[in-house]
Amino acid sequence: MASAPRAGTVPGPTLSWERRFDRLEERCREVAFTNRCVKCSLAGRTFTVAGSAEAQGWLLRPLRHLAGAAGHQAPLEILIGSGADPQVDALSDVALDHTGQGTSVVRPRLLMGDGRALIGGLWPDVGMLGLLHRQRRRALLWIRDVDTIPAADAATLLRSVVAWWLTGTTFVVTHAAAVAGRRGAALLAGAGGSGKSSTATACFEAGLSFLGDDSVLCGVSTAEAFSLSGCASLFSGDLTRHHSSLSPFAGASPGVEGKVFVDLASAGPERVTTSAPLRAVVRLTIGDGEAGLEPASRSRVLTALAPSSLFNVPGLDPGALAGMASLIRSLDAYELRLSGDRSEAGRLLRDLLGAGSP
């Protein structure tokens, strides 16, 4: 049975979001091993991740390729706590519980905070609460039961926090896959089920570099793509049919959407890159004939990219649309018609982007 919100659990007088943030931070610090924080670099920014061993390991798995290098900007500190905790339930006004139901694993069901200094989300279906305090440069994640959240979903849960942190006039988080070759990178845009993950994986197998299969951070004025995950999430049927050589790198349990986690950073670390200059944006369509790659209008590509990017990360500055439009104006636009054989798409994109490293 789905977990419905419980009324009457507000802890005494209504707490401000600042106070809720303070209390959650206290709980996170009690369980996090902050002396074991991992430093990562993303688009020249540093973020550190500290948490209970299980939570840290869970979240960092898709981010390992970002670890080690330090950026030069003031860091974002991410603290992760986990466990069934009535105090945290009270802060979110609802019992965090993994029901395994619903489709909201990729985005919060509740958006909270003042939308400026402090913003947060509640993912009741996966039992996670996330808050970002921009002024304090600190994000808090509380996960009720790490073991119940498939690894395939770890990167998507972090996406909202990163998007809230960085999206503005300089960066946008796009709902897209991205791959790169010698001549630059391409964003692969399309709604859920349009073939982003399987196409990006086919490109990886064709020798292109992988930047992500679902979310990619983009520099607007610099036209750069930055990886948010070194893993792909594939339907188990697609993995068996089209990418069987990657089966040894796949996780065991499928996620909420029936996808399994494929650790491409382990399968080919030299072909998982952290950033690349963008050259093109490609709209994916499912066809019933041969695969084909043709020039497309930029407006058609924006229509494929922008709505799902905005709705997948609620709480984004509406100016993100202007950022995406500005980005697309600077890129070549294409439409890629997919056939049943994804390797054809991999070859077409390799021809466009050039074999080799970006």
Place this chain on the structure above:
Amino acid sequence: MCRPHVVAEEIEGEVIAINLESGAYFSFRDSASVILQRLLAADATPEEIVQELSARFAGQPEEIERTAFAFLRELESEGVIATYEARSQADSTGAAARQTRPVADRSAYAVPVFEKYTDMEEFLLVDPIHEVDVSGWPAVEHRDST
């Protein structure tokens, strides 16, 4: 004139507008794109929009005014723009369009239309997002689990 929860961008002459509340998004081309660009750029009145259309397209003034006003009413019912106040059709038919002198080399006027996409709207209906204020979850509608 566009409502606060609607964001829009022009790219290659086409305007893409997204209703962040409903999830619906729209594509506007040709005369419809001109109307949206005027609404976005200068909060134009319906009469000013008709003048702009008449300056850029060749067509019967009465038809331009009638179809442009009808288009604005459609945008209003779709929640893209706020309620506008046009003069009554009986008093103003063709008046706004006639204020603009015809210009040579105008392309033929085509009735403004838009394409509406609802795939995200359905997504939001199945899986809604609620915004909550400081009073937290009980402030939003909820169901009893029993």
